[in-house]
Amino acid sequence: MITIKDLHKSYTMGTNSLHVLKGINFSVQEGELVSIMGSSGSGKSTLLNILGMLDEADQGSYTLDGVPIKNLNEKIAAQYRNKFLGFIFQSFNLINYKSALDNVGMPLYYQGMKRKERTEKAMAYLEKVGLANWAHHMPNELSGGQKQRVAIARALASDPKVLLADEPTGALDTKTSYEVMDLIQGINDEGKTILIVTHEDDIAHMTKRIVNLKDGLIIDDAPVNQIRAASHV
Amino acid sequence: MFSLERWQEILETISKNKLRTFLTGLSVASGIFILVILLGFGQGMQNGISAEFQRDAANRISVYSGVTSMGYKGLNPGRFIEMTNDDYNYLITKYEDDIEFKSSVYRIWSGTLNYGNESGSYRVEGVYPDYQFLENENLVAGRYINYDDQRLKSKIMVIGNKVQQDLFAGKSAVGEYVQINGINFKVVGVYSDPGGEREETRVFVPLSTSQRVFGGADKVRNLGFTLKPQENFEDALAQSLQFSAEIEEFLKERHLVAPEDTSAINVNNTLESAKRFYDLIGMIKTFFWVVGICTIIAGVVGVSNIMLIIVKERTKEIGIRKALGAQPLSIIGMVLHESIFVTAIAGFTGLILSMALLEVLGPNMQMDYIKNPSVNFNVAITTVFILVFAGALAGFVPAWRAARIKPITALREE
Numbered sequence: 001m002i003t004i005k006d007l008h009k010s011y012t013m014g015t016n017s018l019h020v021l022k023g024i025n026f027s028v029q030e031g032e033l034v035s036i037m038g039s040s041g042s043g044k045s046t047l048l049n050i051l052g053m054l055d056e057a058d059q060g061s062y063t064l065d066g067v068p069i070k071n072l073n074e075k076i077a078a079q080y081r082n083k084f085l086g087f088i089f090q091s092f093n094l095i096n097y098k099s100a101l102d103n104v105g106m107p108l109y110y111q112g113m114k115r116k117e118r119t120e121k122a123m124a125y126l127e128k129v130g131l132a133n134w135a136h137h138m139p140n141e142l143s144g145g146q147k148q149r150v151a152i153a154r155a156l157a158s159d160p161k162v163l164l165a166d167e168p169t170g171a172l173d174t175k176t177s178y179e180v181m182d183l184i185q186g187i188n189d190e191g192k193t194i195l196i197v198t199h200e201d202d203i204a205h206m207t208k209r210i211v212n213l214k215d216g217l218i219i220d221d222a223p224v225n226q227i228r229a230a231s232h233v
Numbered sequence: 234m235f236s237l238e239r240w241q242e243i244l245e246t247i248s249k250n251k252l253r254t255f256l257t258g259l260s261v262a263s264g265i266f267i268l269v270i271l272l273g274f275g276q277g278m279q280n281g282i283s284a285e286f287q288r289d290a291a292n293r294i295s296v297y298s299g300v301t302s303m304g305y306k307g308l309n310p311g312r313f314i315e316m317t318n319d320d321y322n323y324l325i326t327k328y329e330d331d332i333e334f335k336s337s338v339y340r341i342w343s344g345t346l347n348y349g350n351e352s353g354s355y356r357v358e359g360v361y362p363d364y365q366f367l368e369n370e371n372l373v374a375g376r377y378i379n380y381d382d383q384r385l386k387s388k389i390m391v392i393g394n395k396v397q398q399d400l401f402a403g404k405s406a407v408g409e410y411v412q413i414n415g416i417n418f419k420v421v422g423v424y425s426d427p428g429g430e431r432e433e434t435r436v437f438v439p440l441s442t443s444q445r446v447f448g449g450a451d452k453v454r455n456l457g458f459t460l461k462p463q464e465n466f467e468d469a470l471a472q473s474l475q476f477s478a479e480i481e482e483f484l485k486e487r488h489l490v491a492p493e494d495t496s497a498i499n500v501n502n503t504l505e506s507a508k509r510f511y512d513l514i515g516m517i518k519t520f521f522w523v524v525g526i527c528t529i530i531a532g533v534v535g536v537s538n539i540m541l542i543i544v545k546e547r548t549k550e551i552g553i554r555k556a557l558g559a560q561p562l563s564i565i566g567m568v569l570h571e572s573i574f575v576t577a578i579a580g581f582t583g584l585i586l587s588m589a590l591l592e593v594l595g596p597n598m599q600m601d602y603i604k605n606p607s608v609n610f611n612v613a614i615t616t617v618f619i620l621v622f623a624g625a626l627a628g629f630v631p632a633w634r635a636a637r638i639k640p641i642t643a644l645r646e647e
């Protein structure tokens with residue numbers, strides 16, 4: 001599903017250049033649930049943003065579902081993001097003046113789907129994350145866990161190939177974190193490929209594979225025995 | 234641009250962000266509002282001044298006499314100069330070829346009119362038949378004074394509309410006898426005047442009659458002339474200025490008035506004052522335009538500032554939308570669509586409000602020199618379009634920048 005080879009990325013700030021990713025090689029198969037770990041500043045988010053086409057690598061190759069991702073103009077990149085990827089952010093990133101339902105419908109709007117169909121589909125995904133009753137609430141009327149579940153519903157709405165989650169539980173307490181992980185595990189059980197950036201061990205062990213990053217390189221990449229979040233809830 | 238989905242999205246965004254919509258709209262609406270009101274008043278002043286000049290013939294030259302303000306040839310200042318029939322006769326003979334209408338006027342101070350039980354005090358003047366044209370009067374009933382009346386010194390009079398209303402309570406005055414200071418005069422005509430009521434409270438009798446009956450001897454109070462029409466305004470003005478200067482010189486010499494004495498013989502040239510007024514109005518209107526255009530520019534700057542702020546404020550949202558698959562063009566479209574829609578609605582609101590205000594206030598305006606302020610609809614609507622266009626242009630730059638910003642940069646924005 002995902003193959004990257006020799007990926008490099010540096011940030012330049014004034015005269016300083018910071019080499020963040022120093023040659024990353026790895027691949028993810030369809031249906032995997034992978035966590036990316038590493039200390040703060042090790043380049044986890046940078047990697048995930050490149051995988052999400054929100055940022056560009058300086059060097060190296062990236063293939064997503066057989067499509068080479070290289071020198072895309074912003075228009076194509078937007079199409080690919082819409083079609084291939086779903087994002088879950090630590091800070092939820094919901095549009096604050098839109099209801100939960102309309103937030104979930106956004107990716108469908110950009111697919112050109114008509115309003116009625118959009119609303120039905122968005123409602124189905126809200127039901128899936130258990131928030132059908134909150135459909136018409138604004139984000140500021142929802143708890144952190146609820147917001148993240150709306151975000152997950154939104155990420156799923158366009159039925160993407162891969163879900164990318166950057167510290168999805170970073171802003172949540174343990175109990176809520178496990179609920180969210182339970183949801184993510186369920187989605188993975190249905191066959192969706194998911195990548196999660198985290199620096200919490202317990203969260204990482206709820207995935208099926210842990211990739212460890214240090215100073216811009218992968219130092220460890222191993223499958224783990226998945227702990228079901230449901231057993232903690 | 235015109236897809237239903239886009240419209241729904243924009244309307245929703247607008248309705249959920251009322252404050253920023255209101256602020257954008259306000260600066261546009263007030264810009265248009267101020268411009269239209271200013272233009273309206275510019276037009277109102279022009280109408281008002283024009284009406285003021287319609288009271289009398291547009292090219293009238295009037296001569297008044299007064300008290301000398303300086304000594305001359307051994308005579309003391311403070312002499313009251315009175316013009317005579319001879320002055321008048323000399324002038325109309327000398328300038329026979331140039332003059333179109335002419336009349337001298339003898340004024341009866343405090344004329345009291347009596348008809349039955351009704352009475353009132355009016356300005357009563359002895360005039361020649363041409364005076365009708367000098368005053369720009371229209372007959373609504375009967376006839377004006379004629380040369381037979383002059384010759385026969387008939388006791389007849391022509392009265393203004395208002396006088397008829399006052400004394401005759403709606404009845405026709407023609408043929409009735411009315412007393413002026415106790416002497417019976419027969420009403421032969423009723424006139425109206427574009428100058429309105431103020432000009433219609435006057436009473437005219439033949440000049441010869443007034444001098445005989447009211448003890449005027451051969452004295453006249455003032456003279457009025459118009460000159461024959463010329464090819465163009467410049468010629469007319471030049472001729473009329475020369476004529477004014479010549480008669481002034483003649484009258485001063487004849488009555489032993491110092492050439493530089495302006496109070497004893499006063500020649501008032503309507504054409505000259507009209508030109509001055511119209512020049513002034515031209516300047517005022519230009520000024521209003523300049524102010525109005527500055528207001529519009531301020532409006533445009535306001536709109537572009539607000540657009541900049543809106544885009545800045547929405548950077549994160551734009552990042553989110555991009556992450557969800559929004560293409561650059563759709564971001565530009567979203568920002569522009571909203572700004573054009575809001576400016577257009579606000580612009581037309583300002584236009585309609587200001588036109589409505591002019592419509593309501595205009596006809597009821599009772600101010601000197603301002604009459605029926607109004608604005609050319611085409612001019613107003615063009616300004617709205619210019620403003621909407623400028624607003625779109627102003628919104629385009631920030632929209633374009635927003636569309637180009639990398640999604641990750643936009644998302645990092647707080």
Ligand SMILES: Nc1ncnc2c1ncn2[C@@H]1O[C@H](COP(=O)(O)OP(=O)(O)OP(=O)(O)O)[C@@H](O)[C@H]1O
Pocket residue numbers: 011012013018020038039040041042043044045046047199
């Ligand atoms: N836009 C940027 N400009 C300059 N430097 C950046 C930028 N984004 C990230 N960095 C730097 O790159 C390095 C890696 O950042 P990154 O966000 O990938 O770390 P991370 O592993 O996600 O850390 P954390 O666990 O704290 O989220 C950090 O040193 C960071 O300061």
Ligand SMILES: [Mg+2]
Pocket residue numbers: 044045046166
């Ligand atoms: Mg990070």
